[in-house]
Each structure stands twice: as structure tokens, then as C-alpha cells.
Amino acid sequence: MQRKTSQRNAILDALRGAGRPMSAEDLTGLARTSVASLNRATVYRNLRLLIGAGRVRRLTHPELGPLYELADLDHHHHFHCRLCDRVFEIPGCALDVRIATPPGFRTDDHEVFLYGNCADCRG
Numbered sequence: 001m002q003r004k005t006s007q008r009n010a011i012l013d014a015l016r017g018a019g020r021p022m023s024a025e026d027l028t029g030l031a032r033t034s035v036a037s038l039n040r041a042t043v044y045r046n047l048r049l050l051i052g053a054g055r056v057r058r059l060t061h062p063e064l065g066p067l068y069e070l071a072d073l074d075h076h077h078h079f080h081c082r083l084c085d086r087v088f089e090i091p092g093c094a095l096d097v098r099i100a101t102p103p104g105f106r107t108d109d110h111e112v113f114l115y116g117n118c119a120d121c122r123g
């Protein structure tokens with residue numbers, strides 16, 4: 001049990017330290033620096049538990065696939081840098097859902113990705 005807890009904490013710490021959503025693969029590499037017993041299978045299993053517990057949120061990027069981020073952030077959007085393939089958090093919501101929703105439709109949720117080059121890559 002102790003070992004599972006520390007695996008879970010390693011994943012949460014890795015997400016917190018990165019400050020941006022990451023794929024399970026990148027997360028495995030990062031979390032393994034603190035808990036060497038982690039592999040892709042244990043990371044997936046722990047991510048499922050963390051999602052179930054409401055600690056982690058899964059978002060689906062159209063090109064990069066599933067990404068994971070901490071669930072304690074308010075609703076926000078994301079920026080994908082096409083050069084370094086990193087995905088960044090954009091705080092807040094610049095979308096007026098009432099205007100964006102077609103007449104007669106009802107929007108439950110939305111995800112917005114901006115694409116371009118990040119400040120590091122542009123510099």
C-alpha cells in the first residue's frame with residue numbers, strides 16, 4: 001500500500017512540477033526520476049485511480065492523444081507549440097459559449113487548443 005501511495009504522489013508531483021499537461025509516456029519518464037519502479041503500466045493504473053478520485057483530469061488532444069493534468073485548476077484552454085510539441089495552460093476562458101452554440105443546441109462542455117509557437121521556440 002505504501003508503495004502505491006508513493007507512486008501516486010510521484011505522478012502528482014511530476015504533474016505539479018511540470019505545470020502543464022503531459023502524455024502518460026512523458027509523465028512516466030518524469031515520475032521515474034523519483035520512483036524508479038514506475039513503468040507505463042503502473043502509471044496508467046495510477047492515473048485511472050487519480051482520475052477516479054478527482055485529482056487528475058484527462059483531456060484529449062486531436063494530434064497528441066490523451067494528456068493528463070491536475071484537476072484542481074479552474075476551467076481553462078491550452079496552447080500547443082508545434083515546434084517543441086509542449087502543451088501549455090492558458091488561464092481563463094475567452095469563449096462565449098452562448099454565442100458559439102448553434103440555435104437549439106445545448107453545450108455541456110468544451111475544450112480549446114490554440115496552435116503555434118511558444119515563446120521559447122520563437123526566441
Ligand SMILES: [Zn+2]
Nearest residue numbers: 081084118121
Ligand atoms: Zn515550443
Ligand SMILES: [Zn+2]
Nearest residue numbers: 076093094095
Ligand atoms: Zn473555455
